[in-house]
Amino acid sequence: MNWKTSLIGLxxxxxxxxxxxxxxxxxxxxxAGSGATIVDGSGAGGAGGAGxxxxxxxxxxxxxxxxxxFDFDSSALRDADKATVSAHAGYLAxxxxxxxxxxxxxxxxxxxxxxxxxxxxxxxxxxxxxxxxGVKESQVEAVSxxxxxxxxxxxxxxxxxxxxxxxxxxxxx
Amino acid sequence: MSMTIPxxxxxxxxxxxxxxxxxxxxxxMTVEIVGGDAGRLPIAVxxxxxxxxxxxxxxxxxxKGDLGFTGVFRLLPTDGVANLPFAPGEIRHADxxxxxxxxxxxxxxxxxxxxxxxxxFELVEVGSRRQLTQGEFTVxxxxxxxxxxxxxxxxxxxxxxxxxxxxxRIAYVMKSGRDYxxxxxxxxxxRPQTVLRSKEPIISPAWSPDGSRLAYVSFETRxxxxxxxxxxxxxxxxxxxxxxxxxxPAWSPDGxxxxLTLTTSGNSQIYVMNADGGSPRRVAYSDAIDTEPTWTPxxxxxxxxxxxxxGPQIYRVxxxxxxxxxxxxxxxxxxxxKVSPDGRRFTYIRKEGARFRVMLQEFGxxxxxxxSDAAYNExxxxxxxxxMVLYASDEGRKSVLYAAHPESGQRIRLGTVDGDVQDPxxxxxxxx
Numbered sequence: 001m002n003w004k005t006s007l008i009g010l011x012x013x014x015x016x017x018x019x020x021x022x023x024x025x026x027x028x029x030x031x032a033g034s035g036a037t038i039v040d041g042s043g044a045g046g047a048g049g050a051g052x053x054x055x056x057x058x059x060x061x062x063x064x065x066x067x068x069x070f071d072f073d074s075s076a077l078r079d080a081d082k083a084t085v086s087a088h089a090g091y092l093a094x095x096x097x098x099x100x101x102x103x104x105x106x107x108x109x110x111x112x113x114x115x116x117x118x119x120x121x122x123x124x125x126x127x128x129x130x131x132x133x134g135v136k137e138s139q140v141e142a143v144s145x146x147x148x149x150x151x152x153x154x155x156x157x158x159x160x161x162x163x164x165x166x167x168x169x170x171x172x173x
Numbered sequence: 174m175s176m177t178i179p180x181x182x183x184x185x186x187x188x189x190x191x192x193x194x195x196x197x198x199x200x201x202m203t204v205e206i207v208g209g210d211a212g213r214l215p216i217a218v219x220x221x222x223x224x225x226x227x228x229x230x231x232x233x234x235x236x237k238g239d240l241g242f243t244g245v246f247r248l249l250p251t252d253g254v255a256n257l258p259f260a261p262g263e264i265r266h267a268d269x270x271x272x273x274x275x276x277x278x279x280x281x282x283x284x285x286x287x288x289x290x291x292x293x294f295e296l297v298e299v300g301s302r303r304q305l306t307q308g309e310f311t312v313x314x315x316x317x318x319x320x321x322x323x324x325x326x327x328x329x330x331x332x333x334x335x336x337x338x339x340x341x342r343i344a345y346v347m348k349s350g351r352d353y354x355x356x357x358x359x360x361x362x363x364r365p366q367t368v369l370r371s372k373e374p375i376i377s378p379a380w381s382p383d384g385s386r387l388a389y390v391s392f393e394t395r396x397x398x399x400x401x402x403x404x405x406x407x408x409x410x411x412x413x414x415x416x417x418x419x420x421x422p423a424w425s426p427d428g429x430x431x432x433l434t435l436t437t438s439g440n441s442q443i444y445v446m447n448a449d450g451g452s453p454r455r456v457a458y459s460d461a462i463d464t465e466p467t468w469t470p471x472x473x474x475x476x477x478x479x480x481x482x483x484g485p486q487i488y489r490v491x492x493x494x495x496x497x498x499x500x501x502x503x504x505x506x507x508x509x510x511k512v513s514p515d516g517r518r519f520t521y522i523r524k525e526g527a528r529f530r531v532m533l534q535e536f537g538x539x540x541x542x543x544x545s546d547a548a549y550n551e552x553x554x555x556x557x558x559x560x561m562v563l564y565a566s567d568e569g570r571k572s573v574l575y576a577a578h579p580e581s582g583q584r585i586r587l588g589t590v591d592g593d594v595q596d597p598x599x600x601x602x603x604x605x
Contacts, residue, residue: 101395110529111508111522111551112376112596113421114478114485116397117434117441117462120418124439142436143396144418148374 055091056170062087068126070164072107075121077129085126088168089133096136101169102126104144105151107160112146119144122166212581213247214332216240217274220251222259222281227290228317235318236278238361239325239339242585243560244578245332249274261295261304269299276305278328285311292320296328306331318363338556342600343563344378344387345574348593355389357404357600360556362574362587368404379422380600381448388412388422388431388448399433401448412450423467423475424448425492432456432466432475432492443477445492457490457497468492469512476500476510476519487521502539507532509552513559520544520553520562531564533579544577546584554599563599 055061068081077085092098104119104126123142130140152159218240220233240246249272251257258264259281269277280294295307306327310320319340326337338360347354347365355369355378369375373392380387381401388401399413399422413419417436424431431448434441443466444453457463461481468475474492478485484505488497501507506524513519518535531553534541544553549567556563561576566586572595574587587594 110506110524111465111478111485113434113465114462114508116376116418116420117464120436120441121462124436128439141396141416142418144436145374145392145397146376148376148392 063091066168067165068168069161070122070166072160072164073118074164075118075125077125082129084168085129086133089130089135092130092139093134096139098170099139099141100130102130102140102142103167103169104142104146105149105163105165105167106147107163108147108150108155109160110147112148116144116146116148119146119166122164126166126168213583214245214275215249215273216246216276216278216328216332217249217251217269217272218278219257219259219280221279221292221294224280224282224317227282227284227314228292229314230317230321232280232282232292232317232321232324233278235321235361235363236325236328239322239337240328242339242361242576243329243337244581244583244585245329261297261302264297264299264302266299266302274299276328276332278324280324288313290314290317292317294324296331318359322359335560336558336602338558338561338599338602341557341602342384343574343597344380344600345565345594345597346375346378348595355387357387360599368402368407376596377421378596378598379424380598381424382426382428382601384601386448388424390420390422399431401431410450412446412448413453415453421464421466425468426470426472432468434464434466443475456492456494457488465509467511470514470516476512478508478510487519500536500539501534501541503541511554513555514557515559520555522550522553531562531577533562542579544579544584545575547575550575552596552598554597556599557602561599563597565595565597 055063058064062083065084068084069078092100102123104121104123106115106119120142123144127140127142131137150163151165152162218233218237224232237248241248258279260279264277264279275298276296277299278294278296280292283291285291289311292310296305297303298305308324308327312320322339325339329335329337341360342357343360344355344357347356351372353371353373353375354367355375356365356367358365368387371391371393376390378387378389385405386401386403388399390397391400397418397420398411399419400409401412402409412431413422413433413435415435415437419433419435421434422431429448430445432443432445435444435453440460441462441464443456443463445456446453456475457477459479459481461479463477463479465478466475472492474489476487476489479488479497485508486499487501487507487510488499490497504523504525508522510519510521518533520531520533523530523532528548529550530543531545531550532541533544544562545564545566547566551565553562553564561578563574563576565572566575571593574594574597576585576587
């Protein structure tokens with residue numbers, strides 16, 4: 001599958017990038033217009049630090065996508081979200097010190113605690129995918145908000161679908 | 174003849190401690206009864222002599238509210254009745270019999286030394302003139318509400334033989350704007366007090382068996398963590414704070430241990446740990462979701478929810494571990510179990526189509542009956558005397574509390590003036 005192949009490529013790039021820089025550079029004012037063409041999640045630091053854009057702050061990076069969605073009563077990753085997960089895996093694999101939290105969510109129907117567990121199952125599914133792609137277990141914490149923090153508060157099927165979601169959260173953002 | 178306050182009540186009345194409670198919320202709840210009068214016992218509670226002038230809060234409205242709340246009594250009006258009695262000797266039995274009363278409560282309030290008041294009451298069976306119970310209380314006027322709850326307890330026990338629950342309290346989470354307020358209140362919703370306020374969700378409050386502590390799940394650290402908070406001192410600590418999610422705390426009946434759900438194995442599984450902290454011990458094993466543990470009253474086993482068979486169903490397992498036994502076989506979604514205080518039955522939520530119903534099921538039977546009527550209900554819990562079930566019910570844009578009385582089929586709505594009330598938990602008999 002081309003998905004897997006491209007992932008391996010990303011992981012290698014990420015690992016190389018990590019060698020040249022121990023931490024992502026700050027996205028300073030100078031970076032604002034310069035680094036917008038980074039194509040994978042691993043570019044930060046590649047230029048030697050100062051002035052390079054942290055891809056986490058690049059709105060055009062695949063890393064800008066921080067949510068993956070699930071079908072009703074499912075915790076299986078959709079094909080459409082695999083690129084997002086692989087981009088984050090590449091970024092994280094190259095930065096073993098970078099922690100990330102995966103927050104699972106559910107729609108508003110049913111027991112709070114059972115929904116908390118359903119959200120956890122979604123977060124764990126994302127966590128496992130990241131691990132398969134080379135991210136260390138210790139970097140990732142899978143947690144759940146269950147149905148407690150709905151992004152969409154309506155009762156339409158579109159609202160429910162928006163809430164069946166896992167968010168990839170760096171440093172509380 | 175008169176009697177003094179029974180020892181447990183006296184101790185409680187004198188030992189009221191709410192020091193740790195941070196602030197009193199303005200949002201109050203009111204009681205509203207839903208359902209018919211059929212089969213309820215007719216009782217009249219005559220406003221006590223001089224109660225309006227001598228106590229800060231009138232006594233008999235609280236007594237009446239309590240008795241109406243049980244589903245056992247039908248309260249007869251006393252407005253407009255000539256020559257209201259204030260003592261057993263003043264009762265015109267023929268008149269009250271004609272009015273349909275089976276029981277009559279009378280009382281009076283007198284000044285006592287030191288600014289206190291003396292409150293006396295008697296419960297009389299109409300016709301037979303039998304005095305079923307009576308009491309005398311000398312308290313500060315501000316304690317009138319406690320005395321009223323105690324009088325209601327005594328009346329309830331004298332008539333039904335069951336211990337009353339009017340001095341017990343409930344815990345729930347109120348959503349107020351962007352805030353989550355963990356509150357405790359009298360069982361009728363009176364005197365709500367906020368014990369925790371947070372911008373992040375709070376769920377799953379659980380009372381310790383002695384009523385002194387609450388366990389709950391707070392998301393204040395950006396993940397679900399199980400906290401235990403002492404209600405008298407306000408001191409609290411994170412006892413379930415492991416990597417991943419920590420949730421669904423349930424006290425063992427002896428108050429020494431907590432069952433809870435942890436995800437350190439990579440899926441939601443049930444553990445038991447010391448209520449003061451320490452190492453959790455896993456109770457059941459599955460590669461599915463196991464959550465919502467709750468203890469049987471003998472402490473020997475746990476009920477919990479698992480979707481190991483596909484949808485969520487309720488199981489029982491020995492508290493020491495073992496092979497779980499499935500208890501629910503009807504419906505594809507059964508969650509949130511709680512066991513009755515006598516250990517004979519359990520309540521839970523069943524999804525049927527788009528409805529989430531409160532169910533009541535005997536152990537040893539797979540049949541269950543419906544206690545709720547609204548479409549969407551959550552988190553039932555038993556009163557400590559087992560006679561009522563408290564749950565949250567969705568009314569469109571907000572959630573309110575109901576108490577169902579399984580024997581009469583009556584439901585009482587604890588309507589909120591303001592806010593959205595969820596995740597109720599009925600506290601134990603008060604023994605601070």
